Amino acid sequence: MDEKREYIIGRNSVREAIRSGEQIDKVFFQQGLADGSIRELLMLARQGKLVIVEVPRAKLDELCAGMGAEGRIGNHQGVVAQIPAFAYSEMDDVFALAEERGEPPFIVILDSVQDPHNLGAVLRSAEALGAHGVVIGKRRAALLTAAAFKVSCGAAQYIPVVKVTNVNHTIEDLKKKNVWTAAADMDGQPLAKTNLKGAYALVIGGESEGVARLTKELCDIVVKIEMPGRTTSLNAACAASILMYEKRRQDMAGK
Missing domain, CATH: 3.40.1280.10 (SPOUT methyltransferase, trefoil knot domain)
Structure with a gap:
């Protein structure tokens, strides 16, 4: 994983990140998924003029390695947003x-x-x-x-x-x-x-x-x-x- 990047995973989290105006470099979607919430996310990403990349599930699993409980693959639900490293507030x-x-x-x-x-x-x-x-x-x-x-x-x-x-x-x-x-x-x-x-x-x-x-x-x-x-x-x-x-x-x- 790129040390200068972080990843937001899961449909609810990515949806809130897009809606909040968070800086997003790319949104990765799993190839072959086309259910209602995925279509909604795709629409939000296009409205926000975000870079959209369709990738195999294996790529998303790779991005989410170690993010789940006990070091397992994080449950990305078919979508991952790449953002700059998290910035803390004062x-x-x-x-x-x-x-x-x-x-x-x-x-x-x-x-x-x-x-x-x-x-x-x-x-x-x-x-x-x-x-x-x-x-x-x-x-x-x-x-x-x-x-x-x-x-x-x-x-x-x-x-x-x-x-x-x-x-x-x-x-x-x-x-x-x-x-x-x-x-x-x-x-x-x-x-x-x-x-x-x-x-x-x-x-x-x-x-x-x-x-x-x-x-x-x-x-x-x-x-x-x-x-x-x-x-x-x-x-x-x-x-x-x-x-x-x-x-x-x-x-x-x-x-």
Whole structure:
């Protein structure tokens, strides 16, 4: 794979990329496919005056090698879009989006979330629930790759993703800007009894160790998701979705 290129795979993801105006170098379609959604994608690509290339399925499999679960071929569904390497946003873009919407900043920070599928799922939920940006670290973290993009179902096109050198420094900077921070951890106070209204950053920990100790100490509060069932933990994407929904619910309740 060309190191200066990334690939968006799957019909929904490619459709959202075209509709969003994302820069697309080429769209590869599998030869012989002509069902309704493929015809729709071809029409969108032609309307956008994109370069369209029909290729054998084997070529698409080659482009998507290693993008699926456990290193398998990604499920391209007969279509792959080639784009320049993903460009990350800046924190200023997050605040600008919040200002544009007339809302207090609502940010999600991922602390060492390493599974690109979890990252993609968080992006999808964050965009759907009105967050203004998602922050990831440069080290020990999943990056915005084609695998993450596909799981996001195109949401990565519509929400700023900021890659920072140090998550803790970012939390300190946010606090200086009057953005409260809440870390998710089983030792925290009940989520449902916590006031999350206003400018907030929700900090979600990685799959194996959760939020790092120093990061939790930096946060204003620590919250937990109360679970009456036998399962004592959730994966990062599930936990993030619950926290974001509660944050959104509280904000909307005051309107």
